[in-house]
Amino acid sequence: MDETLVVASGIGRDFPDGTAGRTTVLRDVDCAINSGARIALVGPSGSGKTTLLHILGGLDRPTNGQIEWPGLGPFEDLRPRWIGFVFQSPSLFPALTAAQNISLPMILAGELSSADRTAALLLDTFGLDELADKLPEELSGGQAQRIAMARALAIGPKLILADEPTGQLDSVTAQLFFDTVLSHLENTGIALVVATHDEAVAARMATRWTMEHGRLTLQSLQTGAS
Template sequence: MNDLLTVCRKVGRRFSSGNEHAPVLYDVDCEIRKGDRIVVAGPSGSGKTTLLHILGGLDRPTSGEIEWPSLGSIGQLRPRQIGFVFQSPSLFPALTAAQNVDLPAILAGSDAVSVDSGAFLSSFGLGELADKLPEELSGGQAQRVAMVRALALRPKLVLADEPTGQLDSVTAQLFMNAVLEHLEGIGAALVVATHDEAIAARMATRWTIDHGRLTRGGMKVVA
């Protein structure tokens, strides 16, 4: 059980709109284990973001159960155990890129193992951005800084929502090279929601969501 990070059993999520309760996820069964490389594919509005939020403890299911067997209770998940990369802009505007990378360690408390944020950014080819504020960054640069921030505390699980959506294909592949190498080094699992088939092809397992229903694909050869 030590390698079982997250398990969902018959998880559903409904959102209220007036007197109606619109279902977004139906009876999702899935598991994430140490070292997994999982892509979540599906059309826009299919439930990918909602699933990631539930997996990361940012949202709670309205039916079914979710547990984090080797990560702890929901209050212990972020930022130590799970690193989350949001699809929308998430850098704090008053902090430089380096200060944003420092933030998880500050939030985690004095006993957290922090990194040299400037050197850490440099290891991902982003050292020149360390002293820049988010308003000085392009959308793609901000996305990469947000991903680096999610890795700063060596989490056991990284959940990333369209992390390369604003990058050209070459930059996306080079950046993912560095991310996957880092994750391999710390033994962390990665679940990424993306429309980028080149990124999807690098994941070992494919999940597909369509109209809130999850289909889990088998293992495949990584490109």
């Protein structure tokens, strides 16, 4: 039976707009994420996708409404243990090598004995072995994003939230990258939510969430996911 990992009820988020007013980014959003979910979060730039991901992952709090993580435990345990993030902008630690960036969540969680072995395995999985000792400044944008995905997977979280993970990859490389991610997640029960403008990526997910003007609509797809 699927486990409910995250539940959002009536959440809204607004921010100061610099003129003593406020800009509303999310409006009355209701959604839930179950274990094993494959969700594409689509919509135009500025529609609220990134803000929603940050709230679902506990990086931001809603202005109103309620967000809970019934399948993930207390808030303080969400990261790095149970939620892995892949951000839209570069997020690797510049002083750490690619391998060290991947192993960092495991070290923070106290799993030192298997950190190096897991990093090496994920570098091999993503075909990035030759980058193990490279610093982020020596990586292309696409390579950095693949390292960031490997880092998100390293500790075996229950949920991966990825913001445009293929945005810096060409279409062929993006599909090969996504092949690897989906294969790695198969039969694990790990849920995956991907904010994307890439229709080829979105079409492979079982559920589509569409953001428009801060509002969310949900659609389960019967075909197209693989």
